[in-house]
Amino acid sequence: MSIPPSHGERRRGRTTMRRAAEGVVLAFIYVCGWLAIIILAAIALFLILNSVRALNEAGLGSMLSGTAWYPTSNPGKFGMLPLILGSLLVTAVALVVSVPLGVAAAVFISEFSGTGVKDIMKSIIEFMAAVPSVVYGLIGVAVVIPLVKDVFALNSGMTALAGGIVLGVMSLPTVISISEDALHAVPFDLRQGSAALGNTRWQTTYKVTIPAASSGIFAAVMLGLGRAIGETMAVLMLTGNAAIMPTSVLESVRTMTGTIAAEMGEVVQGGLHYSVLFAVGLVLFVITFAINLAADLVLEGQRKRWRR
């Protein structure tokens, strides 16, 4: 079989083409690699740009310290303190539910259960994380609100407590899976060393494993807190959304997320109220960013510690 004279030419042409195509794909890969930073910066930028009017006209200090939220009165009052405290109160209730239950369950999964139980638990946690927040809200409306109403003999069950309980259940998957990861990452040698000294499983767990994993468990709590404070739909459906300074968990509260979701549909685009809602979003973004960053640094520190 004879080789056509143009073969070398064509081959070179094909190589050039392929190189060019690879160059294009490589460019895409680099752009996409950097996209996370670009998107995060864009989120911050758009929040700030749209908050400018609120920051100028209402002022950051007076918004953060104001105790009256009457956005539709004339002139509107945009004190965010009731919203911030509402978010914190609901989140606190959520942590009371999710941290003890979640960390204890993680200890059981990591230290006391076999592979079969572990797999089943992981599927169940996966399911809990996959249930959409609006469905948790619906269950809260049907089950938790009437329960809270009856148990505490209230006029309405739409309270910080109801929202917090459901939110606690919703943050369980985060708390459990990250605590379990942290416990799992503790080297097996440490446990064996402890067992060789005559400690029981539980003595090993609370004297050795849990202290060694404590920073990871702390990060799990932080991330659970971040999830809870940023959750929207369930709290919107469950807390009753009264924008007053909260005094007890048995009262209706309004959270930052719920305020944005409930009011954004009815505001004039570009108006002051619109801008203030973006400012609420900005506050929320800064809070969750700080929480996540802290949790991330803690986790990174722990990862380094066990890498050796």
Added chain:
Amino acid sequence: MSRTSRTRRARSAEAVARILTGGAALGVVAVALFVLGYIVYNGIGAIDFTFLTDVPRDRGREGGILPVIVGTIWVTTATAALTLPIGVLAGIYLSEYAPRNLATRAIRLAITNMAGVPSIVYGLFGLAAFVLTAGLGRSIIASALTLTCMTLPVVITATEEALRQIPQDLRQASLALGATRLRTIYKVVLPAAAPGIITGSILGLARAAGETAPILFTGAVFQMRRLPEDLSSQFMSLPYHIYAQVTSVPGWNRTLVWGTALVLVAGVSVVSVIAALWRSAQRRRVKW
């Protein structure tokens, strides 16, 4: 204290610890089963042919949820079409190309932080960036872009993890045969990592399908007479439909709303659980 009593105390502490932590785990299981059971028990009565094929009537109190299901499929498919290529390329960058330096660490930090940004903040961002600034209006594409920003961290992380598990030998063998780095990734590494990438991405997309807050201001509507025709249409969506019924329809039909919730949870969780099980099965089978 005598030795035996100390041993006895340690034993009883062990038993108490096992009971308490086991009880907590059992409690979590009970809550999960209750959630599942409650949704199925309340929703199953609504599921019939009419419910799945009719349009909502009387503001959703009667009729079915066909446009609601179709809208969810539209927006989730568009999200998948945007997220998968971008997320996989970004994962390839982090696993195969990114240098070990401060910039790469910043990218990783950005990815984990993106995962923690509240969904409602994504909604605000989508409204400002895609609906208004980009001029896309309230539409499927604006919602899909918003959900893409939310889902990207999941897909990127899944891709990177899957790629990292492919041993260097495979890459080196391909490079030794004269393949370029990119061709090695495309022909050898990606196919081997595909199961991990796909399952991780499915989990992320299932979450996106159930999200309400990001689509509130970017394209979801309460009622539509027709099915969406293209990416610039507005759309109805399962999670938004549930929220809107409960909060703004007096005398909402409990059976139909629970039926809607069942359809949503069944779709989302069946896909997620299958994906998770498949992944752990793959992990056990493939040993390099």
